[in-house]
Amino acid sequence: MKKTALSLTVLAALALGSASAQTTIKIASLSPLSGGQSDLGTQIRNGTQLAVNEYKAQFKKLGFDLVLVPYDDQADPATGTAAARKIAADRQILAVVGTLNSGVAIPASAALQPSKVAMVSPANTANGVTDRGLSNMNRIVARDDSQGPAGANFISGNLKAKKVYILNDKTAYGEGLAKEVEKALKAKAVTVSANEGTEEKSDFSSIIAKIKLQKPDAIYFGGIYNQVGVFIKQLRESGVATPVVGGDGLDSGELPVIVGAANANNIYFTTVAAPIDALPAAKVFAASYKKTFNDDAQGFGAFGYDAAKVVLQGVLNAVRGNSNKLPSRAQVESAIRKGSFTGLLSGNVAFNSVGDRKAGTLYVMNVTDGKFKLSTSLPVKAPKP
């Protein structure tokens, strides 16, 4: 009996082997595909898909079948970590594009680290993502400690605000960003009347009452569009026209939809994902995104695409370094950290010792009558060499 079972297994293995003569290389994407932040997460998945489509032929020539496996983290650390464990268990997955949320990236990258699966994030900005110095965690966007000061500079320099009310969404992302903004504003002697956390998603009446009482010149909200949008809508409806400033979490076409075009005025946000029309190379990308997914490409789509290109060029480098054979996860990990990548929408990418991009750009966007306009852009450098 035992013998039959064994030979059956061998036969099955042979049959499988001959059915796919090429070795499969899988790339995973990890982002929220369901839930309140799925609009951004789907952009990341789609951008990754476009890059994979583009590189399929190159991998085929080397004898590899390139596949994307999208995972859903629902913007939730526990779900993301569970997905990361599944990714670690699938030996064919060599690297991950993701995540959207810093709060998810931190535990997920820790779960992936023992099995040396490299992650390249198109969106995480919390300092803690790379400050832990994990060998597998990289990001192609600027950090909170550059995004926060940029927002603060804008508030004090461009908006000339003397008194600012800060809100945050109590996540690693929003709280981290709000803290950086508060620090930078205080350094400029701007009064910070509050740095208040709220997980509320629908009723902001008590916060708005406090804002009306304190009459700040500007409001900063470290949070994601689906929460901040509802807040701004209620703020404007109750007659407060004070400028609202935020981080890249506001960078979604859904924001003016939630706020309502008539109320979507006087909103500013710093973003690591450039508006598509501010990236000279992005025209072709935007067109093929529209064609493939029947939806408009947004910043995170472009950055998902860039992060995927970094991953894929890294894998290719590792393949070449391994005399055109399937590289190990460790080889891919070091090829990504040490490589320098070109031909990206957002310019060239090279990582420092902890996985931060050596030189990046931050953009300040302005929302007027529901339309996004580029207000200004600033170069940023990684704090460590």
Place this chain on the structure above:
Amino acid sequence: MDLATLLPFLVNVIVGGLVLGFVYAIIALGYTMVYGVLQLINFAHSEVFVTGAVVGFEVFRLLKGVDMNGYLKLVIALLAAMTISGLLNVLIERLAYRPLRNAPKLVPLITAIGVSLILQDVLRVIEGLQGRFDLTYTLPAGFADKFCAATSSCAPLGNFLRGVGVDLQLKDVILVVVALLSLGILNYLVNRTRLGKAIRAVAQDRVTAGLMGIDSNRMISATFLIGGALGGISGVLFGMKFGTVNAYSGFDPGIIAFTAAVLGGIGSIPGAVLGGLTLGVIQNLIGVTNILGQVVGSENLGAIDASYQRIGAFIVLVLILIFKPTGLLGKSNVEKV
């Protein structure tokens, strides 16, 4: 900060909490009705409520360009949401609870959570197919305006409201009126009609009521229909008040409304209303505690900011359950619903 600026601020916060409380109260009634009759916590009620909000959104969207009185649009939205949410609730009972009626109590509870998750994704797919996720209410003109801002006939009232610092929008007033009307009708239905009498009989003792010739299945369906219709109303009110809903927005208000029902004494209609109003006011007051802390110069109070709003509601609940386990107005085993 002096008393002259603080007092209107506080009045405003409390009035805002009461308006919010009416939304919770109407949702809480849906929980309480079903619990009163079946001793079942219908966790799918939060999705029944979101369904109402989605229906309301669709009605307002379809009627956007139509030249029609704004209040008429609201009535159409309310009726449509009541019908669809009510029927949905009846369907849920038929498919998910009735087959399990004699199972241990934990089983229908788990089914209820399952139904709730399924409905969330069904709603997401239905709206997603049309390319929408966050549904933004397009209210009839004027609904978002300040109450008594322009019309000269309500100038004395408007002056009075402004005098005490109350800052209401027309839609807040509409919300409270609709909530009070629904409450009145429900009260009449349950306490003054044959149907209400039969429902109360089934709530008290299903078997004996059956022996007296009451079709208990029909009465349970009727309860779910009424509870669902209330869910539909609250959905539209929620959408009107907060401006946006999505398939997943039911969870938070659902949990708070459920808490309100327990706080008031689950199974009791006035209890659900009292619980809802209490939680609304408490939530808003906790949200501004840090300002009050600044006034009295207390560092500790100053640290309690809006992030504690929700926890406050649950602390009150725990306290009530410790000191009066039946809830504020709950009586043990006498006259449910």
